[in-house]
Each structure stands twice: as C-alpha cells, then as structure tokens.
Amino acid sequence: YHIDLDLAPQNRWDDLAFHEGAKLKKILQVFKDVLLSFSKYSANIISFVDNNLGQLVDTLPQPYRDELKGLANATNLPLGEVLLYNLFYEVFTVCTSILAEDDRGNLYHARNMDFGLFMGWDSQNSTWLMTEALKDSVVNLKWKKNGQVLFKSVNYVGYIGVFTAMKPGAFSLTVNERFNIDGGYLGILKWLLGYRQSSWLTFITRQVMETARDFHDAYYLLRDKELLAPVYFILGGNQTDQAVVITRSRLEAIDVWHLSMDNSTFYLLETNYDHWSKPPFYDDRRSVGRKCMDGLTKKNVGFLGLFDVLSSKPVLNKLTTYTTLMQVSSGRMESYIQYCQNPCSPW
Ligand SMILES: *[C@@H]1O[C@H](CO)[C@@H](O)[C@H](O)[C@H]1NC(C)=O
Numbered sequence: 001y002h003i004d005l006d007l008a009p010q011n012r013w014d015d016l017a018f019h020e021g022a023k024l025k026k027i028l029q030v031f032k033d034v035l036l037s038f039s040k041y042s043a044n045i046i047s048f049v050d051n052n053l054g055q056l057v058d059t060l061p062q063p064y065r066d067e068l069k070g071l072a073n074a075t076n077l078p079l080g081e082v083l084l085y086n087l088f089y090e091v092f093t094v095c096t097s098i099l100a101e102d103d104r105g106n107l108y109h110a111r112n113m114d115f116g117l118f119m120g121w122d123s124q125n126s127t128w129l130m131t132e133a134l135k136d137s138v139v140n141l142k143w144k145k146n147g148q149v150l151f152k153s154v155n156y157v158g159y160i161g162v163f164t165a166m167k168p169g170a171f172s173l174t175v176n177e178r179f180n181i182d183g184g185y186l187g188i189l190k191w192l193l194g195y196r197q198s199s200w201l202t203f204i205t206r207q208v209m210e211t212a213r214d215f216h217d218a219y220y221l222l223r224d225k226e227l228l229a230p231v232y233f234i235l236g237g238n239q240t241d242q243a244v245v246i247t248r249s250r251l252e253a254i255d256v257w258h259l260s261m262d263n264s265t266f267y268l269l270e271t272n273y274d275h276w277s278k279p280p281f282y283d284d285r286r287s288v289g290r291k292c293m294d295g296l297t298k299k300n301v302g303f304l305g306l307f308d309v310l311s312s313k314p315v316l317n318k319l320t321t322y323t324t325l326m327q328v329s330s331g332r333m334e335s336y337i338q339y340c341q342n343p344c345s346p347w
Pocket residue numbers: 010069070073074
C-alpha cells in the first residue's frame with residue numbers, strides 16, 4: 001500500500017482501511033476476547049476504552065492525532081481502541097535484529113518481529129491467538145512524498161508508527177523492546193499525568209524515517225531524543241562500517257555498539273537484552289543466533305543466509321510473525337510471514 005504524506009493526515013490511511021480494515025477489526029476482537037478471558041471485570045475496562053480513552057488522542061502530537069482519528073473513522077472502529085492498539089507496541093515487543101557485512105563489505109539488515117506473548121494460548125493448535133491474527137495483517141508500505149517513495153516499512157494493519165523500515169540508498173532501522181524497571185509503563189503514566197516532553201517511540205521512528213537524510217542524521221536523532229520507553233535502535237547505513245545498536249534509557253543513550261569498533265566480528269545481533277550482559281536462561285535467543293551467525297561465516301552473509309539464521313529455533317518461535325531482510329545500497333527489502341512447526345518454543 002502507498003501512504004501519501006502529501007494527503008491530509010485524516011485521509012492518509014483511507015485506502016488501506018478500505019481494503020484491510022476487517023483485519024484490524026479482527027485483531028481488536030482477539031485482544032478483547034483475551035482480556036475477557038482473564039477477568040470478567042475486563043468488560044468494564046473495554047467500555048472505558050471505547051467511551052473515554054479516545055479523548056486522549058488529543059494529547060498526541062500532529063499528524064498522528066489526525067491520522068488516528070481518520071483511521072478510526074475509516075474503519076468504523078472506536079477511537080479509543082485504535083489508539084490503544086497503536087500505543088500497545090510501546091511496551092511489549094520481543095524481537096531479534098541483525099546487522100551483518102559480507103566479505104566484500106556489503107551491509108545487510110535483518111529482523112524477526114515477535115509479538116503476542118501471553119495473549120491467548122490456543123492449546124489445540126499450539127499457537128498464540130494474537131500472533132496468528134497479526135500474521136494475517138502484515139502489509140508492505142511505501143511512504144510517498146512529492147510523488148516519490150521516501151521510505152518503505154513493514155507494518156501490521158492499523159499501526160501508524162514504524163518498527164521495521166528502510167530508506168533506500170540511505171539507512172535502515174529496526175526497533176527492539178528493552179525490558180527495564182524504569183520502563184514504558186512509567187513513561188506512559190507520566191504522559192497521562194501531563195508530562196509531555198518525551199516522544200512515543202513509534203512516532204520518533206517515523207519522524208526519523210521521514211526527515212533524516214542519511215545514517216548520521218538518523219543516528220543523532222535516535223541517540224538524543226527523550227523517549228517514553230527504553231529501547232534498542234538497530235541502525236544500518238549505506239556503506240561498510242555504518243552499523244550500530246543504540247541502547248536507550250528513556251533519557252539517553254547508555255551505550256552505542258559499533259560494528260566497526262570490533263574487528264573480531266562481522267555482525268551485531270541484538271535481541272531484548274543489553275549486549276554486555278547475559279540474557280536470562282528462559283529466553284536465550286541470542287546464543288543460538290550467534291552460533292548460527294558464526295556458522296554462516298562472513299562469506300555467506302546475504303538474504304538467504306540471514307533468512308536461515310532467523311528461521312532457526314528459538315530465534316524463530318511461536319511469537320514470530322514475520323522476518324524482514326534489507327539491503328540499503330540496493331534498495332532491496334523482502335518480508336516473509338513465518339510459521340514455526342512443532343516442536344517449537346512458545347517464545
Ligand atoms: C468520516 O468518514 C466519512 C466518510 O466515510 C466522511 O464523510 C467524514 O467527513 C469523516 N469524518 C471525519 C471527522 O473525518
């Protein structure tokens with residue numbers, strides 16, 4: 001789908017909503033069913049969201065405010081639900097991202113997008129209900145300005161931010177959640193209480209995709225903006241050595257991991273834990289991912305090799321919705337919906 005940034009914000013999502021709105025409706029229904037299965041009091045929460053939460057949209061900056069209103073109107077869904085759906089990714093997205101260089105200095109960027117933990121286990125099919133609904137809703141977007149493609153992204157229908165995107169010839173960006181006590185919940189709470197200095201993650205990434213001209217522009221924006229939630233930004237450029245993982249607290253970058261600073265390796269692999277500390281035993285996708293990358297070797301870095309690494313369990317797991325492969329210099333970007341055959345880790 002094309003998202004035309006020259007259209008009025010409230011109309012930008014009309015075309016997508018017309019063709020795919022039913023998928024967003026289904027996702028929201030799964031979300032509500034899961035909530036209701038936890039507790040009967042959830043009905044009160046849902047009615048609060050439908051009747052009151054929509055007002056909160058006016059605290060968001062433009063153009064996101066009008067885009068969300070337009071989207072809710074075009075899909076005929078409650079604004080409060082559409083808003084919550086867009087903000088939800090701020091707090092719970094599990095992923096694996098890789099930046100890697102082949103032996104000729106070509107840089108590649110790849111990621112798995114995992115989502116839906118604890119959101120409705122279907123014991124008959126051994127799948128997560130939310131994850132399955134999201135798989136159906138993956139779309140490729142081309143964002144246009146002045147009739148030109150400005151950047152490309154992979155989105156779930158109804159999500160107006162950016163988690164996986166590439167500006168051909170310039171840079172590529174993926175976002176991984178960073179779990180932290182001083183995490184997204186606190187940032188969101190502060191927002192609700194009226195502290196509005198920090199940026200919603202998904203809006204800052206869109207701003208970067210829209211405005212940054214190159215790797216360096218993007219790097220400084222991602223490093224310095226105050227955020228609502230801690231996060232990892234995985235950023236690749238258009239030439240060799242332009243590859244970083246930025247570890248962010250809400251306020252600042254607490255670490256920048258450069259590929260070029262470490263001659264011993266040809267890749268950076270980030271899951272959801274600080275690269276200098278050990279991942280927890282119950283979620284060690286990193287060791288497996290690294291083992292696969294080491295086995296792949298620099299010579300075999302490319303779409304095929306990276307796809308294989310990202311299809312290795314438990315890097316691939318029951319939460320994985322899609323795998324995306326990107327090469328900035330050629331402008332190539334491909335995404336694949338993933339399925340994890342049993343036996344397969346639930347996360
Ligand atoms: C909502 O959509 C209808 C068409 O479906 C349009 O006529 C109306 O102007 C829209 N309202 C707003 C507030 O955007």
